[in-house]
Amino acid sequence: xxxxxNDDEPARRRFLKSSLTLIPAVTLLGSASLLADSATTxxxxxxxxxxKPTDGSYVPLYFNDEEWLFLLAACDxxxxxxxxxxxxxxxxxxxxxxxxxxxxxxxxxxxxxxxPSLPAAPELGFQSxxxxxxxxxxxxxxxxxxxxxxxxxxxxxELDPARQDALLGQLEKGAVALSDDCPAPMFFQQLLQNTRExxxxxxxxxxxxxxxxxxxxxxxxxxxxxxxxxxxxxxHYPQGPVDIAxxxx
Numbered sequence: 181x182x183x184x185x186n187d188d189e190p191a192r193r194r195f196l197k198s199s200l201t202l203i204p205a206v207t208l209l210g211s212a213s214l215l216a217d218s219a220t221t222x223x224x225x226x227x228x229x230x231x232k233p234t235d236g237s238y239v240p241l242y243f244n245d246e247e248w249l250f251l252l253a254a255c256d257x258x259x260x261x262x263x264x265x266x267x268x269x270x271x272x273x274x275x276x277x278x279x280x281x282x283x284x285x286x287x288x289x290x291x292x293x294x295x296p297s298l299p300a301a302p303e304l305g306f307q308s309x310x311x312x313x314x315x316x317x318x319x320x321x322x323x324x325x326x327x328x329x330x331x332x333x334x335x336x337x338e339l340d341p342a343r344q345d346a347l348l349g350q351l352e353k354g355a356v357a358l359s360d361d362c363p364a365p366m367f368f369q370q371l372l373q374n375t376r377e378x379x380x381x382x383x384x385x386x387x388x389x390x391x392x393x394x395x396x397x398x399x400x401x402x403x404x405x406x407x408x409x410x411x412x413x414x415x416h417y418p419q420g421p422v423d424i425a426x427x428x429x
Contacts, residue, residue: 276378276387
């Protein structure tokens with residue numbers, strides 16, 4: 181993502197330029213599964229269910245109604261559907277994020293979160309005591325409160341797309357004060373990172389349900405015979421992607 185959310189370049193193109201070249205193939209195939217809590221009772225849904233659209237048939241596991249409406253609206257602005265294909269909401273990204281909040285990753289189980297938390301340079305890494313699921317809970321509540329003050333009691337999801345875009349840009353730049361525990365840039369980066377992951381993940385994790393992002397960038401997915409093409413840079417791969425469950429796009 182560029183440092184200016186509200187530039188004139190199409191959102192999908194800007195997203196691809198800034199992130200896709202930096203993401204290894206293991207991430208596209210679903211590195212989030214490596215963080216799953218082995219103690220949880222949740223199991224991966226069958227292939228027919230894991231591709232569910234986010235159209236009201238999905239019932240959130242973690243997010244409440246207010247948070248879920250924010251997530252739908254925000255993901256739709258970060259990666260909207262356009263002439264390039266379906267966007268984040270159409271591809272089930274909100275469901276991907278919701279499911280991740282119930283894993284070891286979502287609970288912050290891969291970090292030490294006991295404190296103390298001190299100001300530190302960005303290169304020293306994540307410093308917050310909030311787990312990802314708590315960043316969403318605190319950040320969404322604070323942003324909706326901010327919206328209600330500015331826009332006659334309206335929540336983020338009730339605003340028009342132009343105002344939503346402007347607010348996301350302000351979050352990215354730190355121009356909105358959310359809370360001491362959850363600075364606006366940290367909240368925005370959490371949302372952006374998880375949206376990227378969901379849009380590029382294997383459908384088994386809930387997002388990228390039609391493999392639209394893989395088709396867009398020419399990624400073959402879990403094809404076992406792709407190794408022959410590793411020595412052919414810039415050559416167009418003629419086959420569509422295949423997901424971990426064996427579905428072909």
